[in-house]
Amino acid sequence: MKKRVVVGLSGGVDSSVAAYLLKEAGYDVIGLFMKNWHDDSVTISNECPWLEDSNDAMLVAEKLGIPFQTVDLSEEYKERIVDYMFREYQMGRTPNPDVLCNREIKFDVFMKIALGLGADFVATGHYCRKGISKKNGKEVYHLLSGKDPNKDQSYFLCQLSQEQLSKTLFPIGELLKPEVRKIAAEQNLITAEKRDSQGLCFIGKVRLPEFLQQKLAPKDGEIVEVPATFSEYKRIKTEFSTEEERLKYYSTKRNYSKVDGKTIGTHHGAHYFTKGQRKGLAVGGTAEPLFVIDTDVEENIIYTGQGKDHPGLFRRGIFVKPEETHWIREDLKLSEDQQLEVMARIRYRQPLEKAVLYQTLSGLYIIFENPQSAVTEGQFVAWYRGEELLGSGVIS
Template sequence: MLDDDTAISGAVEGRVVVAMSGGVDSSVAAALLAEAGYDAVGISMRLYATPQENYTKSCCSPDDLFDARTVASSLGIPFYVANYQDAFKERVIDYFIDEYRYGRTPNPCVACNNHLKFDILLKRSLALGATFLATGHYARIDRSGEHPVMRMGVDRTKDQSYFLFGIPREALNRIIFPLGGLEKDEVRAEAHRLDIETADKPESHDICFVAGGDYKDFVAERLGKEKIQPGKIVLPSGEVLGEHDGIHNFTVGQRRGLGVSYNEPLFVHSIRPSDGTVVVGPKGSAFSTALVADRCNWLSFERPPRSFECTVKTRYHASPVPAMVTVGDDPTIATVEFLDPQGAVSPGQAAVFYRGDEVLGGGWIGETRG
């Protein structure tokens, strides 16, 4: 059962490469496309080889590649493993470490989509003679208008459009999201209907390359002592509350694990990598009235208007909030002014712009304004 946005008139005879991670979502995506008559080919990306033994909460582990191969075999479709370890290390893992080193909060899932799935893998798919690349993301491509637009997935609790703002506008014609019109429980039901081996496989919620989910130790180990930036923990007034052993342990909006005590709850307000200072304060002091986003990518515009109203998400789990966006001569830079001040707006995270359920585009938060 493919949703209406996925059904592309006259294209069912075309080849589609399906990015298969070994999870239930990408398995169902491949099965639905094969069932609909597409010439489906499964590809898994080998992204890292790690000596860590805890693969149970990660994706793209050796066990996951085996699951993907097993599903492809049961569907009777060709299956390949593409080795992208070097690209993943450079564009995702090294980026992840550097962002924490410089006091920003990275988003490795966006980086992986931008640089691997919808760049390197898309190009490889086209080189293999495919018309489309499909993934198991919960988002939709609406092809009813003059140009395809991206929309949120029907299941708002699983919607992944936030992670997809960096897809090149011209690539929307080449992408299929078979699950965008389904609720998660419907995907599970489809997996059982199709007798897919991964039907009851649990979801992964941790950072895929950090076994056990403890990113702080992971970053510290790879930075080494000479690159870790210790410093002071201070109030906005400058009063010193304590010291810390590395800014990589903090992110804007963080409340727990600050290592200092005070007469009311404290939140990380800002991080100064120049001298290692972490500024903390009561909740109200950590609110931002505006942000500047750079490296913006626009999905609904060839060139965005000079200013427009929309809603914006500044974290994956945040709700979209009303804002005014202003774009100057450089369309890759946008200033976002919130109608109401927002908390935990973190440099390094993505700001993604919406009009209703349509994804207009997005960029990376470079700075915030109080």
């Protein structure tokens, strides 16, 4: 019996080639397109052409001679992703919908539908790889970074479980993007030259403030500029009574108040802004560009600093609550008072940085060798050993 694989055909080149490679490898392949979004009012003109995408996916399936159908998951998407995003922004955090979308939609709701169709596996066009080893007679699944360093997407899958990985295939993980395009062109697939989609998973490019205004009303507030000479930046503590006190010191974000700087403008809602943001402040006349160094959604104030090296942008440590800590490699999970040297990143495409994980009773601390810029609450920190992604957590 041929093994059956359901491929999430998105209408892009990566998933098209994934489907082709699986068919060539002798699998029984079914193409499934996920429709997850109805509201075009907040998307930037023609940047959410899901109709065009589903059409391209159908033409690819036709060309490959595989069955194809569309599933409407917009209700689950709204509930699990969009509503979550609104809640996070309301609390002054910046969510990562793409990571959530993989955990909640592609590898949960979609996977269940695929298994219901008798699939042995689900496949996607992600640039990452899967490894399998045996430990104490049990199979252990490894999430490995993609061979293409410019396209590695392992970070987006940092919340997957052993169970989800066991049923997943990543057919293009060993390829470079130009090779994928070449295969698509050789097979005359309509998606061969198609641009990579931008913006939110399944929604396309969104004007974030307009998107958020559906739920979060605009409210004028002050933009405060904090000088790089602010006295708190010079106060560095070097003596600690306990190890946890040290970890906490490196991981606690600074709290600002209006008296720490001067008011230089107004904005329409602190929850529309995120740390490290440069665009959208609409304040001119500064020697260097202004960056958001913090937002206070309670007081509706945005704190800014001049230049990308402003000390307010940097922090060495991160804290992750126990309920928001996730290990893909459950067998490597740290016990209290254990530590582990890793490489970590706090956003997609960021080069991996040296860090140490410290597991305490109150949660997990990640202390970087070098201070990190724009550590943003609500985003995911992911930690690696070599090419393998071991786990991740929500920055608290």
